[in-house]
Each structure stands twice: as C-alpha cells, then as structure tokens.
Amino acid sequence: xxxxxxxxxxxxxxxxxxxxxxxxxxxxxxxxxxxxxxxxxxxxxxxxxxxxxxxxxxxxxxxxxxxxxxxxxxxxxxxxxxxxxxxxxxxxxxxxxxxxxxxxxxxxxxxxxxxxxxxxxxxxxxxxxxxxxxxxxxxxxxxxxxxxxxxxxxxxxxxxxxxxxxxxxxxxxxxxxxxxxxxxxxxxxxxxxxxxxxxxxxxxxxxxxxxxxxxxxxxxxxxxxxxxxxxxxxxxxxxxxxxxxxxxxxxxxxxxxxxxxxxxxxxxxxxxxxxxxxxxxxxxxxxxxxxxxxxxxxxxxxxxxxxxxxxxxxxxxxxxxxxxxxxxxxxxxxxxxxxxxxxxxxxxxxxxxxxxxxxxxxxxxxxxxxxxxxxxxxxxxxxxxxxxxxxxxxxxx
Amino acid sequence: xxxxxxxxxxxxxxxxxxxxxxxxxxxxxxxxxxxxxxxxxxxxxxxxxxxxxxxxxxxxxxxxxxxxxxxxxxxxxxxxxxxxxxxxxxxxxxxxxxxxxxxxxxxxxxxxxxxxxxxxxxxxxxxxxxxxxxxxxxxxxxxxxxxxxxxxxxxxxxxxxxxxxxxxxxxxxxxxxxxxxxxxxxxxxxxxxxxxxxxxxxxxxxxxxxxxxxxxxxxxxxxxxxxxxxxxxxxxxxxxxxxxxxxxxxxxxxxxxxxxxxxxxxxxxxxxxxxxxxxxxxxxxxxxxxxxxxxxxxxxxxxxxxxxxxxxxxxxxxxxxxxxxxxxxxxxxxxxxxxxxxxxxxxxxxxxxxxxxxxxxxxxxxxxxxxxxxxxxxxxxxxxxxxxxxxxxxxxx
Numbered sequence: 001x002x003x004x005x006x007x008x009x010x011x012x013x014x015x016x017x018x019x020x021x022x023x024x025x026x027x028x029x030x031x032x033x034x035x036x037x038x039x040x041x042x043x044x045x046x047x048x049x050x051x052x053x054x055x056x057x058x059x060x061x062x063x064x065x066x067x068x069x070x071x072x073x074x075x076x077x078x079x080x081x082x083x084x085x086x087x088x089x090x091x092x093x094x095x096x097x098x099x100x101x102x103x104x105x106x107x108x109x110x111x112x113x114x115x116x117x118x119x120x121x122x123x124x125x126x127x128x129x130x131x132x133x134x135x136x137x138x139x140x141x142x143x144x145x146x147x148x149x150x151x152x153x154x155x156x157x158x159x160x161x162x163x164x165x166x167x168x169x170x171x172x173x174x175x176x177x178x179x180x181x182x183x184x185x186x187x188x189x190x191x192x193x194x195x196x197x198x199x200x201x202x203x204x205x206x207x208x209x210x211x212x213x214x215x216x217x218x219x220x221x222x223x224x225x226x227x228x229x230x231x232x233x234x235x236x237x238x239x240x241x242x243x244x245x246x247x248x249x250x251x252x253x254x255x256x257x258x259x260x261x262x263x264x265x266x267x268x269x270x271x272x273x274x275x276x277x278x279x280x281x282x283x284x285x286x287x288x289x290x291x292x293x294x295x296x297x298x299x300x301x302x303x304x305x306x307x308x309x310x311x312x313x314x315x316x317x318x319x320x321x322x323x324x325x326x327x328x329x330x331x332x333x334x335x336x337x338x339x340x341x342x343x344x345x346x347x348x349x350x351x352x353x354x355x356x357x358x359x360x361x362x363x364x365x366x367x368x369x370x371x372x373x374x375x376x377x378x379x380x381x382x383x384x385x386x387x388x389x390x391x392x393x394x395x396x397x
Numbered sequence: 398x399x400x401x402x403x404x405x406x407x408x409x410x411x412x413x414x415x416x417x418x419x420x421x422x423x424x425x426x427x428x429x430x431x432x433x434x435x436x437x438x439x440x441x442x443x444x445x446x447x448x449x450x451x452x453x454x455x456x457x458x459x460x461x462x463x464x465x466x467x468x469x470x471x472x473x474x475x476x477x478x479x480x481x482x483x484x485x486x487x488x489x490x491x492x493x494x495x496x497x498x499x500x501x502x503x504x505x506x507x508x509x510x511x512x513x514x515x516x517x518x519x520x521x522x523x524x525x526x527x528x529x530x531x532x533x534x535x536x537x538x539x540x541x542x543x544x545x546x547x548x549x550x551x552x553x554x555x556x557x558x559x560x561x562x563x564x565x566x567x568x569x570x571x572x573x574x575x576x577x578x579x580x581x582x583x584x585x586x587x588x589x590x591x592x593x594x595x596x597x598x599x600x601x602x603x604x605x606x607x608x609x610x611x612x613x614x615x616x617x618x619x620x621x622x623x624x625x626x627x628x629x630x631x632x633x634x635x636x637x638x639x640x641x642x643x644x645x646x647x648x649x650x651x652x653x654x655x656x657x658x659x660x661x662x663x664x665x666x667x668x669x670x671x672x673x674x675x676x677x678x679x680x681x682x683x684x685x686x687x688x689x690x691x692x693x694x695x696x697x698x699x700x701x702x703x704x705x706x707x708x709x710x711x712x713x714x715x716x717x718x719x720x721x722x723x724x725x726x727x728x729x730x731x732x733x734x735x736x737x738x739x740x741x742x743x744x745x746x747x748x749x750x751x752x753x754x755x756x757x758x759x760x761x762x763x764x765x766x767x768x769x770x771x772x773x774x775x776x777x778x779x780x781x782x783x784x785x786x787x788x789x790x791x792x793x794x
Contacts (some may be wrong), residue, residue, distance in 0.1 A: 003400050067467035070510035074525025082521040113467035124479040128471025136549035152533035388788035
C-alpha cells in the first residue's frame with residue numbers, strides 16, 4: 001500500500017487539525033510533489049468546520065490532567081473520528097475530487113493533554129500525550145490510509161513532541177540569501193528562525209509564551225463575554241500600558257527558560273491572569289488589554305533578542321496567526337525590531353489559516369515516504385524519527 | 398518498509414499481550430511462514446514478565462469507565478511502552494536472536510476500558526476502546542516496526558472489537574473431517590466453533606460468561622486473600638452445589654443474549670458476586686466455590702447446546718486457559734457433553750499459555766501483509782478489515 005503511493009509523482013493528501021481551543025476542524029486538501037527537503041506543497045482546498053457549542057464544551061471538559069474519564073474519552077475519540085471523516089468527505093466534495101483519488105490523510109487529532117515533562121516511574125522516566133480522534137474510524141469511513149499520533153514518537157526519542165511546524169516553516173521559507181524569522185501569534189506565540197542558506201538542523205524554534213490567549217481571556221472577562229478578542233487592537237489602542245502589571249506578568253518562570261521550550265496554554269490561563277489582576281486592582285479594562293498586548297510584544301522581542309537575533313543575521317519577520325491581524329501587536333513588533341522587514345505568511349504559498357492543516361498533510365506524506373518529520377533542534381529530541389502511526393485504508397475491492 | 402518484510406519467506410514476529418487481570422506481559426517470539434489462511438506459526442520462545450504489585454495496582458485503578466485521569470493515562474501508557482519494549486529485548490535474548498532480525502512486533506497493549514455498546518452522540522452512534530502501552534515507545538526502543546490498537550478498526554466497522562482469537566483458532570484447529578469447539582476458560586470463558594471443512598465465515602465465536610473470574614474472586618474473598626484460585630478444584634470438590642444460588646446467578650442478563658457477544662469482566666465482578674452472596678447468606682465457602690464452578694460449566698454447556706451443537710456436528714472440544722487445569726470444570730464439561738472428545742490446546746502446536754501472545758504476532762503479520770484480521774461472524778463487524786496501526790521502526794542507518 002505504501003509502495004503504490006511512493007511511486008506516484010504527485011500525491012494527494014488531506015490534513016486535519018483541531019487546535020487546543022477546540023473551535024473546530026481545519027481541513028486542507030494538498031497536492032504534494034517530491035519529498036523531504038524538496039517537497040513542494042500546493043493547497044487545493046481548505047475549510048474550517050466548527051464544533052457545536054455542546055461538542056466544544058465536552059472537549060474542553062475532557063482536557064487537562066484530570067480529564068473526563070475513560071468512557072467519555074472513548075466516545076469522544078470515536079465521535080471526533082466521525083467528524084474528522086466528515087471533514088474529509090466535505091473537502092473532497094468542495095474540491096470536486098473523488099475520495100478514491102486521495103492517497104493519504106494526516107490526522108493530528110484533538111490534543112486533550114500533553115505532558116512533555118519527564119516523570120519518574122520505577123526504572124524509567126516518562127512523558128506522554130493524548131490526541132483524541134480515532135484513526136480507525138477515519139480510515140474506515142474514508143477507505144484511505146491515515147497517519148496519526150505524530151507527537152508520541154518525538155517524545156519517545158526524548159523530545160517535547162512540539163513544535164512540529166518548524167519543518168514546514170523550513171520547507172516554505174528557507175532562502176539562499178535572506179535570514180527569516182517566522183512568528184506565529186496564536187493562543188501561544190512561537191517562532192521559527194531560519195538563517196540564510198541553512199541546513200535543517202541550524203534552525204531554531206520555540207514558544208515565546210502567550211500570543212493572544214491572555215488578551216482574548218481578558219477581553220472576554222472584561223466585557224462579560226460580549227467580545228471574544230480585541231478586534232483591530234481597539235481596546236489596546238485606547239489604553240495605556242501599566243508597568244507594575246507588566247513587570248508582574250513578566251515574572252512567569254516560563255520566560256526565563258532556555259529553548260527548546262513549549263508553553264502549556266494552561267500555564268497562561270485563568271489562574272495566572274486572575275492572580276495578576278487581583279494584585280493590581282482598579283485598572284481600566286483598556287489598560288489591562290494594552291498591558292497584555294505589550295506582554296506579547298515584549299516576550300517575543302526578548303526571546304528573539306536573547307536566543308536568535310544576536311547569533312545570526314536576519315532580514316525578515318513573517319507574521320502569521322490571529323495576532324498578525326492586531327495592528328497594535330504588529331506595530332509593537334516593528335518598533336522593537338526596526339531592522340526586520342515584516343511580511344505576512346499569506347504573502348507565501350500557504351495562507352496562514354491553512355498552515356497547520358497543510359502541515360499534517362505534509363508530515364503524513366513524509367511518514368509514508370519513510371522520512372523523519374521532527375526537528376530535534378526545535379523539540380529537543382535525541383534524533384530525527386519517523387512520526388506517527390499508519391492505519392491502512394480499505395482492502396482492495 | 399512493508400515491502401521488504403512481505404518479500405521474505407519467513408518472518409520473525411514478537412507478540413505482546415497483557416490481559417485484563419493486569420498480571421504481567423506475555424511475550425512470544427514466533428516464526429511466521431505464509432500468510433492469511435495458509436499461515437504457519439512456529440513458537441520460538443515464550444515468557445511471562447510479571448508486573449510489580451505497585452504497577453499492577455496503578456493499572457487496575459486506571460481501568461473502568463472512570464479511570465485515573467489523563468495525566469495518569471499518559472504516564473502509564475508510556476511506562477507500559479517501556480516495559481513492553483523490555484519484554485521484547487528479553488525474549489530475543491532468551492531465544493539468542495538479534496533484535497535486528499525481528500521484523501514485526503504485535504502489541505495488544507493493556508485494555509483499560511472497552512465499550513462495545515453503541516452510544517448516541519449528535520449525528521452518530523459510537524463505541525470505543527482504550528489500550529494503554531505506547532507503540533511509539535516500543536518502536537523507538539527496539540527500532541522495529543510495531544502494529545498496535547487491533548480492536549478499534551473492527552469496532553469502526555460495526556463490530557465489538559472482540560473476540561480476536563477465533564481467527565487464530567481457525568488457523569490452528571480447522572480440520573477436513575472433524576468439527577472442533579475450542580473452549581478457552583480464562584477469567585471470562587469463550588468458545589470458537591469450527592465445523593469440519595468450513596470456511597472462515599462459518600465459524601462461530603463468542604463469550605459464554607464467567608470462566609474463572611467469579612471462582613477466583615470468591616476463593617480470594619473466602620480465604621481472606623490466602624488463596625488466589627481453587628487449585629486442583631479442591632474446594633469445589635469438597636463442596637455441594639447450592640441450587641438457589643446457582644439459579645440466582647443464572648439470571649444475569651448476559652446469559653440470555655444471543656451471540657455474537659462479549660462479556661465485560663466488570664459485569665461479573667465484586668458487585669454481582671457480592672449481591673448474590675448477600676442474598677444467600679450462611680453458605681459454606683466450599684459450597685459457594687462448588688456453585689460458581691457449576692455456573693461456569695452450566696453456562697458453557699447451555700451456550701454450546703443452544704447456539705452451536707444443535708446446528709452442526711462436532712467431534713472434539715479443545716480446552717485451554719487456567720480452567721483447563723481445574724478437574725471439576727473439565728469433568729463437569731465432559732459429563733455435560735459426553736459425545737465430545739476432550740483434548741487440550743497444549744496437544745497442538747501452540748501451548749495454551751502462549752496463545753494470546755502468538756495471536757498478536759500473527760495478527761500483526763496479517764496487517765503488514767495487507768490482510769484482514771477480524772472474523773465478522775465472531776465480532777459482528779459488517780466486513781473484514783485490516784486491523785491496527787503500523788508504527789515504523791528506526792530509520793535506515
């Protein structure tokens with residue numbers, strides 16, 4: 001089954017992603033040409049299928065160290081399998097392609113828990129991760145080969161299982177003469193630094209801390225849920241940064257850690273924000289949002305200065321994620337790093353919103369080709385490894 | 398990677414099994430010749446690696462609909478991965494074989510929860526199963542290709558994900574002119590009925606209910622944990638069957654269900670036994686054990702009479718599992734079905750104790766060969782499907 005795919009010139013792959021915010025399923029249909037460092041990716045179709053509020057609530061309840069129990073996990077995982085399979089059927093229909101023409105499905109799944117810190121058990125120190133979304137259900141409903149559970153193997157090789165995106169960043173953004181820093185500002189912000197004319201193992205990638213997660217949380221809280229995020233940076237623009245609150249937030253131990261490091265969204269959650277605000281009472285909502293926006297700018301800037309920009313010459317900063325639409329974040333970053341030319345990932349071949357789903361198609365293809373998909377300098381793994389598990393499609397008719 | 402294995406004449410496979418009693422890891426090294434219905438299996442080495450009491454307790458705590466939480470599941474699953482990998486290294490050393498010569502590892506994992514009953518979710522009815530034991534960790538520590546998560550695909554195809562053993566029973570026991578019923582008396586008892594000269598889809602297989610689980614539980618309870626099982630059937634022999642208690646136990650709704658059916662050990666657990674004993678106070682411990690032993694005989698006999706023996710002619714009953722060592726069970730079955738010639742699975746090529754581990758090696762091999770591994774007449778699946786997910790071994794050096 002793998003050989004048949006490997007011998008094709010162009011491979012058609014679907015990538016499925018559902019982020020930790022559990023908003024819905026990102027699904028991309030991608031034409032893959034070549035493999036490894038010579039991979040070329042062409043997006044054929046993309047869509048987002050939102051979870052219903054009830055499903056989203058069940059997913060959120062099933063997250064974290066405790067979760068919602070074995071039975072709920074079983075049912076949710078199979079149910080997500082059905083929804084992911086539905087997303088596959090939806091995207092091929094949208095692209096006017098037959099399901100039989102799809103070669104590979106890359107299924108990230110819904111992360112319910114991620115534990116990259118080593119814990120001592122008798123004789124072994126272990127880590128672990130849980131992605132819900134049954135590969136068996138997706139394979140059975142589509143008849144196509146599915147690659148899933150991408151993070152576990154990197155973790156088994158000593159890595160944190162994240163980030164995975166640097167390999168795709170390298171494929172998309174490496175340049176003979178320009179050093180480029182890709183900055184993705186999602187809930188958590190992460191950077192991938194690709195020096196000019198560099199090998200894969202020369203890139204650096206790590207989370208810098210909160211991207212939009214604290215801003216979104218504060219906006220929702222301060223407007224009693226009326227607003228979900230600071231559209232256009234309006235609240236931040238209307239407010240003033242409060243230096244004592246900013247200093248308090250900067251004391252979070254994550255910022256002092258050296259890369260490779262990945263941020264747990266829970267570490268920048270309600271508890272962290274609530275405590276900081278309780279210790280700085282009476283601030284105007286706009287000032288709070290301005291300060292949290294400044295925190296994202298400051299921590300991206302500091303991390304880049306300390307670990308990236310002082311080492312190698314970079315010319316360009318490629319912004320992506322929801323934060324790239326916040327003018328206060330963008331201008332803050334431009335002012336802090338005036339020598340970097342700012343572009344958007346949408347200026348490149350893969351639009352920002354589709355990137356994670358495209359990544360799953362790409363990584364699944366690498367696995368089927370028998371190639372490694374992790375970047376040890378980003379995850380901390382001891383070596384490059386083939387990621388994921390391959391669930392066969394339907395038996396030949 | 399798959400092609401290389403498929404082109405070999407003999408394939409060397411490791412099978413790993415850890416039963417629901419969570420006693421330890423069964424590991425078998427098996428030479429596989431041929432594939433599909435023509436498979437020949439030759440056991441090279443077998444061993445059992447017991448879990449420490451502390452590990453066993455953590456596993457037992459993580460079972461059931463509630464479980465022990467996401468974090469504990471993550472850590473246990475990775476930890477079991479380490480122990481399963483250790484078992485692989487142990488068995489190749491014992492057989493004086495290099496790990497590089499092993500082609501495939503079949504990893505059943507430790508079942509923490511199994512939910513074959515369909516539950517309604519918005520738009521879909523779903524089932525599910527959880528096997529702990531990270532395939533990524535086993536693949537990374539051994540460098541060999543691992544096949545795991547065998548039950549999910551059958552369930553995605555509408556089956557109960559169990560039993561898996563009928564396919565192996567068919568490979569080992571089918572006969573041109575003799576009808577054979579394989580009866581495995583483990584914690585739960587199951588039967589596989591293979592008419593003479595039958596096709597695979599003519600076999601019947603299902604659980605009949607408790608095998609040793611209630612007997613063991615009662616013995617442990619009545620001796621305050623001094624004894625773990627009724628060795629040699631001594632207690633049953635010294636006791637008398639109590640008809641009212643037997644009748645009460647026979648009212649369990651499982652016995653009235655039509656096959657295909659699989660018994661949840663939890664349905665024949667402390668609660669069921671405790672309630673039955675509470676309603677029949679003052680019985681002598683030996684009488685209780687005699688009655689529970691009679692329950693196993695009676696329910697195997699009734700199920701065979703009702704669903705198997707009245708339909709087709711059978712000549713032989715092949716006993717396996719711990720119950721095959723209990724003379725009261727064996728003579729009870731012989732008296733109930735005097736026309737069947739009783740043999741032991743140990744009289745055949747694969748000894749009883751190694752059978753489940755051998756099965757995992759066999760099923761993993763079928764998956765790598767691109768062949769189906771389920772028996773729809775046993776599991777209730779809508780069709781034959783390729784079982785499991787394939788986790789690649791190490792990158793070529």
